[in-house]
Structures are given as structure tokens and as C-alpha cells.
Amino acid sequence: AQKVTQTQTSISVVEKTTVTMDCVYETRDSSYFLFWYKQTASGEIVFLIRQDSYKKENATVGHYSLNFQKPKSSIGLIITATQIEDSAVYFCAMREGMSNYNVLYFGSGTKLTVEP
């Protein structure tokens, strides 16, 4: 069974609007860590933001924020005031607390297109 699931394969939005990308995960560990990465058109993969499961406050970095709903095993990525350069593929990932070696499980990605 997949540990991290992104059901939205692609999303298209108009510039300067807000977009939310969904991600659900599956784990039995009481402690875990959630990540979002961005893959640009050039193929570069960049870390964006993380949420540690024991933290109640949603993480925020720049115009990226997370909607962490622990009872639903959900970690949504919210991008406010989208820009053309936000067009990319976004991956959600999870590290289980009991995992050795910091192994991450990745979702299949959501392609975001931001149009003028």
C-alpha cells in the first residue's frame, strides 16, 4: 500500500490566486515528519517546507504554508499569491519516526500550472 498519496495529478490556476494541493499519508508511528518538495521544469528538486507531527502549529515559509490535519492524516500545501514561476511539480513526502536512515516516502506528485 502506498504510504503517501497525491490524488491531484494536475492543477491549473490564474496568477495571484491561492492554490491548495492535497496529500494524505499512512503510518502507524506516533511521530513522523512531512515534507513538500518542488521540481522545476529544469528537473531541479528543491525542499520547500516541513511539518513535524508533534507540532500543532502549521508551518509557514514565505508564501508557502501547510494545512496539517492530523486526524485525517492529511498535509495540504497552500500557495498564496501564486506566480508564474510557481509552475512546477510538487511532491509530498513522509519520514516515519521509527525509520532508520531518514528514509522518505514520496507521493507521485501534482503538476501545478500558473497562468497569466
Next chain:
Amino acid sequence: EAAVTQSPRNKVTVTGGNVTLSCRQTNSHNYMYWYRQDTGHGLRLIHYSYGAGNLQIGDVPDGYKATRTTQEDFFLLLELASPSQTSLYFCASSEDWGDNQDTQYFGPGTRLLVL
């Protein structure tokens, strides 16, 4: 921020060929990883390592070997390449302590085509 480099950036080989993909990180990270990326599958873990000489098997190891010669260098070996190994390969590294623990930093990728 971690600096991870990969070489070559592009590689074409034939079925049965021998290929070595190289990865180097210069931020003294202990953990290193090899992934492959294919359409519809996201990133899948091939092999990973904690320090020189340490090797662990990932989720899709068949047809791949790996070797970690130093803390900086991690190699992925395809000794009998097959067309099914045509893919985009990424190397990554991460710290095992501090505020950025668990966060993986990726190299630019190597595109491999097996004819």
C-alpha cells in the same frame, strides 16, 4: 544548504552495457540516497547509505548495485543495463542531526537512456 552534484548529466548506453552514475556531496552529510523518477511513480528509492562502506537496499533495488567509497561519494552501478532502467536518476543527501535533520537535498539528476 547542501551541495550535491551528479555526473554524468546525460548518458546513453546499449542493452547489456555497464554504467556508473556518480554523486558527490560536500556538506559532510552522513546519509546519501539514490532514486529513480518515472512518470506516474514519483521518486522511488533504489539504495541508500550511512557513511563510507555502508549500504542499504531500497524499494526498487533489482538490477542496481551501489557503493559508498567515502562520506562524500556515492555511486550507482548498472552492470547489465536494460531498457527498463531508462529513467531520471537523482542522488540526495541529508543530515542526521540539527534543525535540518531528515530534510533531503537533491542533486541535479542524471538522465539515462538504455537502447
